[in-house]
Amino acid sequence: xQHLIRLFSYIFHPLFIPFGGTLAYFLTAPRxxxxxxxxxxxxxxxxxxxxxxxxxxxxxRNLKLISTIFAPTLQERKFPLLLSLILYFTVLFKIIPxxxxxxxxxxxxxxxxxxxxxxLLIYFKVKASIHLLGMGSLLFFLIALSINFExxxxxxxxxxxxxxxxxxxSRLFMKAHTxxxxxxxxxxxxxxxxxxxxxxx
Numbered sequence: 001x002q003h004l005i006r007l008f009s010y011i012f013h014p015l016f017i018p019f020g021g022t023l024a025y026f027l028t029a030p031r032x033x034x035x036x037x038x039x040x041x042x043x044x045x046x047x048x049x050x051x052x053x054x055x056x057x058x059x060x061r062n063l064k065l066i067s068t069i070f071a072p073t074l075q076e077r078k079f080p081l082l083l084s085l086i087l088y089f090t091v092l093f094k095i096i097p098x099x100x101x102x103x104x105x106x107x108x109x110x111x112x113x114x115x116x117x118x119x120l121l122i123y124f125k126v127k128a129s130i131h132l133l134g135m136g137s138l139l140f141f142l143i144a145l146s147i148n149f150e151x152x153x154x155x156x157x158x159x160x161x162x163x164x165x166x167x168x169x170s171r172l173f174m175k176a177h178t179x180x181x182x183x184x185x186x187x188x189x190x191x192x193x194x195x196x197x198x199x200x201x
Contacts, residue, residue: 017134114192129185136189
């Protein structure tokens with residue numbers, strides 16, 4: 001049971017949230033994207049937001065700048081957040097044209113705002129949960145997609161809400177965060193998307 005609870009911290013690692021939102025967008029958007037067009041988004045976003053961070057993790061670990069994939073200390077968390085910001089900006093400026101996929105564009109812009117807020121909090125010695133930041137961002141994005149495209153994804157929303165609760169329990173069980181840090185992370189993720197949803201919903 002303990003191993004199962006820990007597993008949720010890996011399955012829903014913040015690393016997978018940007019690509020998860022991208023995949024959710026293409027699965028729900030009623031637009032007639034050609035397969036080649038979808039791959040032109042999915043493949044580079046997967047490489048930039050999943051593969052590149054994994055490679056940098058091994059580099060940082062070998063340099064002893066980070067100890068685990070969860071970056072437990074405030075100092076260690078600066079490196080993944082800075083890298084995320086660089087990669088998210090790259091995605092915005094090089095991959096996602098605002099006029100063609102505004103929902104996805106503002107989703108990544110929301111992730112940038114959330115990452116910036118979390119990075120700033122580090123300098124105030126506040127350790128907001130990046131796991132819950134990701135879950136809050138993606139959960140609100142799914143809700144907004146459902147409203148925007150007028151589709152019923154109640155089951156998906158229910159399952160993801162359950163997953164959010166399980167990730168929260170996992171982080172508490174692993175003593176990675178306090179309840180307050182988890183709440184702050186979730187609210188940062190949620191409100192960063194809420195602030196921008198007005199531009200595309």
